[in-house]
Amino acid sequence: xxxxxxxxxxxxxxxxxxxxxxxxxxxxxxxxxxxxxxxxxxxxxxxxxxxxxxxxxxxxxxxxxxxxxxxxxxxxxxxxxxxxxxxxxxxxxxxxxxxxxxxxxxxxxxxxxxxxxxxxxxxxxxxxxxxxxxxxxxxxxxxxxxxxxxxxxxxxxxxxxxxxxxxxxxxxxxxxxxxxxxxxxxxxxxxxxxxxxxxxxxxxxxxxxxxxxxxxxxxxxxxxxxxxxxxxxxxxx
Amino acid sequence: xxxxxxxxxxxxxxxxxxxxxxxxxxxxxxxxxxxxxxxxxxxxxxxxxxxxxxxxxxxxxxxxxxxxxxxxxxxxxxxxxxxxxxxxxxxxxxxxxxxxxxxxxxxxxxxxxxxxxxxxxxxxxxxxxxxxxxxxxxxxxxxxxxxxxxxxxxxxxxxxxxxxxxxxxxxxxxxxxxxxxxxxxxxxxxxxxxxxxxxxxxxxxxxxxxxxxxxxxxxxxxxxxxxxxxxxxxxxxxxxxxxxxxxxxxxxxxxxxxxxxxxxxxxxxxxxxxxxxxxxxxxxxxxxxxxxx
Numbered sequence: 049x050x051x052x053x054x055x056x057x058x059x060x061x062x063x064x065x066x067x068x069x070x071x072x073x074x075x076x077x078x079x080x081x082x083x084x085x086x087x088x089x090x091x092x093x094x095x096x097x098x099x100x101x102x103x104x105x106x107x108x109x110x111x112x113x114x115x116x117x118x119x120x121x122x123x124x125x126x127x128x129x130x131x132x133x134x135x136x137x138x139x140x141x142x143x144x145x146x147x148x149x150x151x152x153x154x155x156x157x158x159x160x161x162x163x164x165x166x167x168x169x170x171x172x173x174x175x176x177x178x179x180x181x182x183x184x185x186x187x188x189x190x191x192x193x194x195x196x197x198x199x200x201x202x203x204x205x206x207x208x209x210x211x212x213x214x215x216x217x218x219x220x221x222x223x224x225x226x227x228x229x230x231x232x233x234x235x236x237x238x239x240x241x242x243x244x245x246x247x248x249x250x251x252x253x254x255x256x257x258x259x260x261x262x263x264x265x266x267x268x269x270x271x272x273x274x275x276x277x278x279x280x281x282x283x284x285x
Numbered sequence: 286x287x288x289x290x291x292x293x294x295x296x297x298x299x300x301x302x303x304x305x306x307x308x309x310x311x312x313x314x315x316x317x318x319x320x321x322x323x324x325x326x327x328x329x330x331x332x333x334x335x336x337x338x339x340x341x342x343x344x345x346x347x348x349x350x351x352x353x354x355x356x357x358x359x360x361x362x363x364x365x366x367x368x369x370x371x372x373x374x375x376x377x378x379x380x381x382x383x384x385x386x387x388x389x390x391x392x393x394x395x396x397x398x399x400x401x402x403x404x405x406x407x408x409x410x411x412x413x414x415x416x417x418x419x420x421x422x423x424x425x426x427x428x429x430x431x432x433x434x435x436x437x438x439x440x441x442x443x444x445x446x447x448x449x450x451x452x453x454x455x456x457x458x459x460x461x462x463x464x465x466x467x468x469x470x471x472x473x474x475x476x477x478x479x480x481x482x483x484x485x486x487x488x489x490x491x492x493x494x495x496x497x498x499x500x501x502x503x504x505x506x507x508x509x510x511x512x513x514x515x516x517x518x519x520x521x522x523x524x525x526x527x528x529x530x531x532x533x534x535x536x537x538x539x540x541x542x543x544x545x546x547x548x549x550x551x552x553x554x555x556x557x558x559x560x561x562x563x564x565x566x567x568x569x570x571x572x573x574x575x576x577x578x
Contacts, residue, residue: 099464120463129464136461138454149454149465152447201465 052077052205052237053098053110060097060104067093069261070106075205078235080228082248082269084283085258091241092133094258095207098239099123099130111204125153129198130207137190139183143174146182146193150200160200167196170226188219195223199230205237206230212244220244224251245283249273257282290419292536298425299494299508300532301432305487306502306509307516307524308439309480314518315456316476317372319379323386324484325502325509327363330390331356331485332492332501333398336405345408349489353482360481364474372473394499407493428490435486436525439479443521452476504551508535511557517571526569531557 053075060068068090075081083091097104100120108115115123124130129150138146147167151160168175171192177185182193191211198206211227212220228251231238242248249255249269257265257278265278272278306328313321321327331352338348367386371378409427413420443449454462455472463469487509488502495501512531516523534557535550545553561568 101460101463121466121468124464125466132461132464136458136464138458138461140457141450141454145450145454148447148450149462149467152451153466197465 050077051075052079053239054108055094055098056107056109058094058097058104058106058108060093060102062102067102067261068097068104071258071261071263073256073263073266075237075239078231078237079254080231080238080240080252082245082252082255083239083241083258084245084248084255085264087243088260089258090261091258092209095130095132095209095239095241098207099128124201127202127204128207129201129203129205131194131198131209131211133209133213135190135194137182137185137193139181141182142178143180143182143185143193144178146197147174147178147200150197154200154202159202163200163202167199170199170229171196188215188223191215191219191223195226195230199234199236203236205239207239207241209241210243211240212242212247220247227251246273249283287419288540289537291421292540293533294419294421294429295425296533296536297529298422298428298532299491299536300512300529301429301436302487302490302505302528303508303512303532304525304528305432305435305483305490306505307512307528308436308521309484309487310509310513311516311518311521311524312439312476312480312483314513315453315521316473317368317379319376319383320510320513320518321480322380322383322506323363323390324480325506326387326390326394326499327356327360327481328484328488329497329499329502330394331359331481332405332488332497333394335485335489336398336403336492336497339406345406349408349486352485352489356485357478357482360478361474363481364477368477369470369474372470391499398499400498400500402496402498405489405492405497424493431490432486435483439483439521442479448475452479504554507551507558508532508554511554511561514558514561515568517568519572520568520570523568523570 051074055071055073058068058071059066071094083094085091093102096102098108100115100118100123110126110128138149151163154160173189174193174196182190185193208227211223224247227238230236240248240252249272252269254267255269255272256263265272265282306324309324310320334355335348335352338351339345367382371382407424409424411424413422443453451462451467452472452475455467455469456476459469487505491505492501508531512527513524515530516527531554535553538545538553539547539550
């Protein structure tokens, strides 16, 4: 399988503080990859490096092309939807306006319409609340809105930063089921950052565990789950 | 009663002028979290441009839209040349820069056109119309119509177009907008262009009333601040409502409070600013700033 996203010895940081000390990872076309690790290990920074939110060295290639020197706007326009930490909902805008921000760059009108229908099938609650300010949504609904908006961008790759954060277990389960179904039916690759390692490993085919800015363990998700030493030292369950 | 209604109508006319300039302030406040102290001077400069066009024989109704376009381009230019290089600077630095810009634009206008007040033609007849006993000046009606159209155009642009949607998203949520492919930096420039054009409209409306000279907008900007603060500095609708309230209030205060007269109207504007900040800091339409940490 060819790799959609490749990171090669990526180093990045904020000002004088370096956070990533040489990360290499791959996300295959239409694959799901988990990025695990403790707080401060560099998971969010890795995602931010991919979409140009932080300066980096090394190389990041998407669809075979290096993203070096590209602005965030250019990178996401190439087909990466990044649902950031805190979900990135524009709370000043209505639910509908947030969704339109997902699709406004697309020129394939009829397909956009179909995608709206699909999105509302996944998340019927968003259809009911279309006209409301997105600040009135609950945490789970905001996560749904963020996912829906990302879907409307019709990406080839979705970067999801802790989609389970702060949500009730039952909401988390349904959101993960939707992520799975999006991946399977739409062939969208997913790079998933999660605190909840068990949940993430069940969804992904391979995984990387970061420890203070380096890849400590990598491998097949099922295998990692099987190794008790890995589970105990890095995954915390 | 008639006199009262007449004062209210002319108050609405001046209020429309304040509203336009206040809206310009709000547009930039939303985009960068600070008040552009040069807004009034930029509007004055644009008005001089219109003055020059009219002096060369161009009719007012051609000079007006041409000036709006030039002011729009000028606003974008100012953002790109003056503001963008320092956009990550602390707020206080930016405030000083806009104050410097105000002085610079004021000086340039003085250099180019001099400090002698000039009369600026009004496109409307000086006559009045009798509406059920209330005499309403055509000039007041004209100013109300023009500012109404300008404000409505901005509303439609912001609320009902894709550009407006991305403009609002970029202003309030730059990071999230970038991740959606919005060219945030250009949206901010567009915001400056829009603010500059709206401000220019207020300048061209007020010049026939006040006489045109480089310091013309310095009292108007105070009223516009009062309007923006009263409406809630982040709310475009608030700026418009605030502008109308301030316009009517100072007109009535000037007529009915003997100690205010014409001299202390500006003090009424300042009193509104202080009063709002003391009693309702978020203004009429502003939301309390809540930040989740």
